Amino acid sequence: MKLVRTLLIVAVFVAVAVLAAMRILLGGGDRLPDLTSTPIYDGSVLETVVELDYPPGNIAVSESGRVFFTLHPDGKPPVKVVELVDGKPVPYPNAEYQGEQGAGEGIPYFQSILSLRIDRQNRLWVLDFADFGRGQPRINAFDLGTDELLMSYEFPPDVAGLGSMLNDFQVSPDGTKVYIAETSPLIHRPAIVVLDVKTRTSRRVLDGHYTVKPRPYIIQAPGRDMVVYGLVELRIGVDSIALDRDGDWLYYGPVTGDRLYRIPRRVLDDESLAPHLVDAAIESFAAKTLSDGITTDLEGNVYLSDMEHSAVLSLSPDGELTTLVKDERLRWPDGFSFGPNGWLYVTCSSLQHVLFVSGETMRANAPYHIYRFKPGPVGVPGH
Template sequence: MMFARISLLLIVLLAAGLAAVRWGYYQHESFPDLSGAPLLPSTELETVAELPYPPGNIAVSVENRVFFTFHPEAGPEINVAELRKIPGEADQVVAFPDASWQPGSGKDGALNEVLSLRLFNNELWLLDNGKHGLESVRLLAFDINNGELLQQYTFPRDVFPLGSHANDFRISPDGRYFYITDASLLAQTPALVVFDRQEQDSWRVLHKSHTVTAGDYQPVVQGRAMSLFGVFTVNPGVDGIALDAAGEWLYFAAISAEQLYRVRTADLHDHTLPYATLESRVEALGAKTMTDGMAIDATGNVYLSDLEHSAIVRRRPDGELQTLLRSADLRWPDGFSLAEDGYLYVTCSALHQVIGIPRDEMLARAPFQIYRFHLGRAEQLLNNDG
């Protein structure tokens, strides 16, 4: 997933005062075009919701309840929501767990800024990124049936410092471990973070490793080069993340990095493992698209968004990349959720129409969509061709 709301003043101050902020990223070469002919027609995209603000991330329960965030970058009125389907009526967007928890409500302990959320059983976990570490980063779990706060963890400052960006996360199958990407757009010190729910402990791994660092490409999405003021490129570190069904391998990558990586979760859990040893155990899997959203299915297929070509790509276990779907309607495919019934849900955050854009112009781009399509359709077409 991408970063949350960027204060322009904060950018200017950090850019002027911190050598850690990387400037430019201007490279004459374009990011490699790995797209191919799509297996599915764009008509396979089903509209799940049309929204007044761009959605960020999404989590779909086993009962097909749809929870999502409005992307903080757009300054939404509601940050965390549920799409409630009422028979015979239009779908309703309802604040989750309620309005009092939303940013700016005045409630003690209310959310600061949430981009990513994940489900574990009936627990909806929210990752409050604290506005790029200006406030403490937190994980909060709510019961999806009654909205009760079940658990909360506040990360130490050395785990998520100022300028960090707690971007996206995955939960181990047993619910004990959480794996979080620190995209660190502003501080440019990207890393992975591990949270041990049982021990109530957390730690950074692969801090500033080449495996979590942004590539030297300027993202260009639907014709817009993603730079601010002509000098600062919107190019965060490690962003996309996925965990295999067994909880054995964690897959991850920065948006503009050319490689997809994976590492054994057992190695991430081992506090005694030296930095160099852990980094040497990270496996480079080969080329990928310019990726934000990421997911993996039970057979090991990794699903990647392709921002520059408005597409969804599948990486098969043998490394083959297949373009599943391409459509101009996929305006910055961002958050992925793989549902139990075989649908892949995709949020379109349209960040190229949000970041650095006047608010009135951004709102004029509404509605913003959540889509889904059934992965089984691609298999049917492949089998028919065979």
Template sequence: MRILESSLCSAFALALALAAHAEPSNYEIHARLDQGPGNVTVTGTGRVIFSQHPFYGPADSVVELKGGGGPTPFPNAALNDRGGPSALKLDSVLGLRAAADGVVWMLDNGMRGGMTPKLVGWDTVSDRLQRVIYLGSEAAPKDQFVNDFAVDLAHKRIFISDPAGGADAGIIVVDLETGAARRVLQGHPSVLPENVDLVIDGRPVEMKDAQGNRVRPHIGVNPITEDVRNEWVYFGPMHGHGLYRVKAADLADDQLPPAALAQRVERYADKPISDGISIDRDGNIYLGELAENAIGVITPDRKYKRLAQCPNLSWVDSLSFGPDGKLYAVVNRLHQSAVLNAGENASKPPYFLLKVDALAPGLAGR
């Protein structure tokens, strides 16, 4: 079956490459999963950890893929036990990142259990809880959907993307020393969704509103990453054709007036509708091209090109580098979930964890 899949996708990619005068793609299916994944991160020691997407109602919010076996709860079963009384329990984790100091940060939006959104840091070196940071209502409004983030140990900050309700999309800056969180760039064009629909395989992505009407969601800032030198933070709306950037030092500066910060944001490049992103040591920015079942890259000349295209690449949600230089990515077919398919669940396993040949190595966990 694996040989057949590879052959079919290679033929598909080759036909597309010949049509576009491009190189054929190169990726492999690293693992087949029974539960739809959310985001993935890989530690400096090679531990592969990923969230299980809340849209699929998983028993365990975060799991680790261990050699030879299936996913096991990360960091343990107790922290994933949503039936417990503790506010520390993991409820609805999407974004997670392994930092260079060995701490895996997990971003829990708390939406399934109606819990306060929080960041949970687990020290994989000492195997213990490192810290919990709660995001108050001033930083994360009622319609928050805190999703992805970048960890910046140089500036002692975490930068979180929050598409919220659309018009109130913004970025949350968390101070790792004090735990204070503040919301910036709310309503700025760089975080707002554009009026563009996502259409996959000829079918528009639709949700049902409270009255049961079909609506086409337009989601604000979602993809976010930071270069390996901790100089620039790159971000943009999911439903949008622009990728933006701002200096990490400016984003971290809580004394910089909002108007001044807004003026320092620049439009970096064109991009397709996309979910997660990652970046390598040479400044190549990788993303999933959702509408085309593809993975693409924005090169340092600010041009976008497609790296891989195949029916297997059906909603590439998140990307992260491992210490082996490979780019890991998850495929979860989220547009076929009941939430994004007007109430009808058409999504079936297996889902995929991929390893992609990148143009250059990246920083593990980023």
């Protein structure tokens, strides 16, 4: 009995020491000043696309107007990927893909899906981070002409191992390369993952580089500072990622970071370049808000989500920051996709009401929304 009591005391002491160390190493931080200004548009420009019982994740809208989106995995939804049909979310491509239970033999079923994109070859790409690498991370591509699976690629452990999170991504205009933000929220060694579609190989670039790592900022979402169980501030590495519409530059930055960077795509594609040459090609493009999803238009503007101030902003080609719309309904604007006719779609995942809270709290803050508005310039549908 005495031995058991001693072991319990030691266990409690170790747990307290670990928590204290986490607080010292990962706790605290700065608050980024509000970079928003008087918005160009008022909230009346926001058109509701759909109301949902579960928070949405990312969105992809096809050239023909088909709307696909994920339900955020942290909301523990019953289905992972849906298409909006007659105003209602319907499992895509069918119910069989929505989880291991019910999946047929050989079906690369969905595990943890956050991001999806439509390329210019009319393929819907669905990225699976597989519960932070505890499952098998992979990416599936579907032909939107037939809704059939075209390709399924499984990432090897040295690219997306335990603790990884394949988050947001972009597909090159010719459809031959996929660029993925590996956020690494658990072990904080983020990177850009480059997938070669033709050779079916992948590799990590900018692995642990300072431009992809989170900075010590505290996310001040409306109504809540994002502090995990009162101990550790939520810090998220590279997630914001977008190609310019010609596919020449990749823009990227950490969620908890105050700078947006860019790098020539040809540099990322050149496997022969030494790390110092890759590093030399990086440009610090502009100051940014704490941002989740980003996208670009045909005029070279970059669009930013600002989860702290319920806003959507744009960065001009010369780096000037403009607030487009700011409205309390934009609860954690998360994912973007341009659609046809100049519409820009934005999901609101409301993560301050989802992360590290009870299911009851999450349900009490429903419904969750997807909106759209016309920012002026147009973009390429699907990204």
